[in-house]
Amino acid sequence: MAELKALLFDVDGTLADTERDGHRPAFNMAFAKAGLDWVWDEALYGELLAVTGGKERIKFYLEQFNRQFSKPENFDDFVKGLHASKTEFYEQLMAEGKIPLRRGVERLLNQARDQGMRMAVVTTTTPANVTALLTNTLGPDAESWFEVIAAGDIVPAKKPAPDIYFWAMEHMNVRPEECMAFEDSANGIRSSIAANIKTIITINGYTQDDDFRAAELVLSDMGEPGMPFSVLQGEVYGHHYLDLALITKVHKELYRG
Numbered sequence: 001m002a003e004l005k006a007l008l009f010d011v012d013g014t015l016a017d018t019e020r021d022g023h024r025p026a027f028n029m030a031f032a033k034a035g036l037d038w039v040w041d042e043a044l045y046g047e048l049l050a051v052t053g054g055k056e057r058i059k060f061y062l063e064q065f066n067r068q069f070s071k072p073e074n075f076d077d078f079v080k081g082l083h084a085s086k087t088e089f090y091e092q093l094m095a096e097g098k099i100p101l102r103r104g105v106e107r108l109l110n111q112a113r114d115q116g117m118r119m120a121v122v123t124t125t126t127p128a129n130v131t132a133l134l135t136n137t138l139g140p141d142a143e144s145w146f147e148v149i150a151a152g153d154i155v156p157a158k159k160p161a162p163d164i165y166f167w168a169m170e171h172m173n174v175r176p177e178e179c180m181a182f183e184d185s186a187n188g189i190r191s192s193i194a195a196n197i198k199t200i201i202t203i204n205g206y207t208q209d210d211d212f213r214a215a216e217l218v219l220s221d222m223g224e225p226g227m228p229f230s231v232l233q234g235e236v237y238g239h240h241y242l243d244l245a246l247i248t249k250v251h252k253e254l255y256r257g
């Protein structure tokens with residue numbers, strides 16, 4: 001029997017709906033500032049989410065949706081510059097406080113923190129974006145709630161590769177069976193499952209049709225007392241919102257005997 005020691009949280013789409021209203025407009029602002037006529041609308045952005053990582057996504061866009069663009073000679077630097085500008089716009093949007101945490105997230109993080117449950121952030125997004133989201137929603141010391149912030153380019157192979165989860169577990173000195181992962185997308189769960197970590201999904205508009213058959217639970221959101229989640233897959237043992245008691249129960253049932 002394994003003990004639950006750590007909760008590993010994805011960021012974009014899981015903690016907050018950052019993709020449509022945060023990353024996407026930030027990319028568009030960076031394109032406009034650079035004098036490019038590229039516009040990523042909501043539908044196109046949904047297709048671009050097939051690739052994780054902002055720099056990787058820009059390259060994917062040019063390969064698949066804008067082949068007529070003639071790439072500058074120093075193409076990698078061009079993409080890096082564009083992406084750095086996108087990060088600045090993203091930080092500005094977060095500072096304006098327009099992107100709230102998803103339902104139930106703050107409650108669960110507070111509960112886990114109060115009860116001494118170890119937590120980590122495991123994401124493909126740039127570290128500065130994690131800082132911007134956490135500090136603007138939870139307060140200036142929010143990053144310290146997490147023992148490890150595994151983000152961005154610290155591993156070359158981004159999700160759906162498991163590397164970022166391996167990195168986080170190594171730095172926390174925990175085994176996969178001692179963790180539970182929280183994700184919102186197919187790329188996310190492919191990564192966590194490839195790292196052998198049981199996973200709870202909260203879906204969002206971009207990911208509701210993704211393949212989540214490998215998940216222990218698929219929920220509409222984390223829910224709140226009086227604002228219950230909808231259960232799309234799995235057993236919630238009569239619970240109406242996601243808290244440490246339910247997570248511990250799910251984990252216990254998985255690793256009993």
Ligand code: XBP
Nearest residue numbers: 011012023052053054123124125126
């Ligand atoms: C989110 C991503 C990222 C963001 C953009 O992954 O795929 O690419 O969309 O971030 P996760 P950057 O859900 O694992 O957080 O532009 O900083 O790469």
Ligand code: MG
Nearest residue numbers: 010012013184
């Ligand atoms: Mg995600």
